[in-house]
Amino acid sequence: MFKYELSDLKTKAERLASAIVPPYVILLRGDLGSGKTTYAQFFLAQILINKDKTVISPTFTIINTYETTKGTVWHADLYRLKNEAELFELGLIEFAHVGITLIEWSSIIESYVADVPKTIIEL
Numbered sequence: 001m002f003k004y005e006l007s008d009l010k011t012k013a014e015r016l017a018s019a020i021v022p023p024y025v026i027l028l029r030g031d032l033g034s035g036k037t038t039y040a041q042f043f044l045a046q047i048l049i050n051k052d053k054t055v056i057s058p059t060f061t062i063i064n065t066y067e068t069t070k071g072t073v074w075h076a077d078l079y080r081l082k083n084e085a086e087l088f089e090l091g092l093i094e095f096a097h098v099g100i101t102l103i104e105w106s107s108i109i110e111s112y113v114a115d116v117p118k119t120i121i122e123l
């Protein structure tokens with residue numbers, strides 16, 4: 001079962017996208033298939049500069065980058081990271097301090113972005 005109706009998830013994501021000011025971290029929490037990427041798709045659709053750009057899951061790429069009306073947005077899925085060395089190499093900690101980051105499976109990075117404004121989306 002999903003916690004939100006798709007239309008409610010869309011509204012919630014669009015509202016945050018409209019209001020957000022970087023730097024800002026969005027921690028997307030929830031089980032496998034709970035809607036984390038779907039939230040990111042709704043969020044990005046609201047602010048993408050190129051409306052034709054497809055927002056796909058970062059499951060395999062780890063990080064996808066988008067240019068938006070709020071500056072660069074990085075969408076990450078850290079599920080497959082094995083250790084902190086891989087995290088540091090990714091550059092996501094630095095990105096999180098300057099732009100907007102949407103992060104799925106974020107536990108490995110949370111202590112490194114404690115000083116950045118953030119919200120937790122529980123799905």
Ligand SMILES: Nc1ncnc2c1ncn2[C@@H]1O[C@H](COP(=O)(O)OP(=O)(O)OP(=O)(O)O)[C@@H](O)[C@H]1O
Nearest residue numbers: 002004005006009031032033034035036037038039
């Ligand atoms: N609130 C919702 N209501 C109905 N269907 C949904 C909802 N949220 C997501 N879905 C559907 O569930 C499937 C999985 O969603 P999604 O890929 O966003 O999950 P995820 O949390 O990112 O998964 P993963 O943990 O594998 O990254 C998709 O087909 C999506 O369309």
Ligand SMILES: [Mg+2]
Nearest residue numbers: 036037057104
């Ligand atoms: Mg996902």
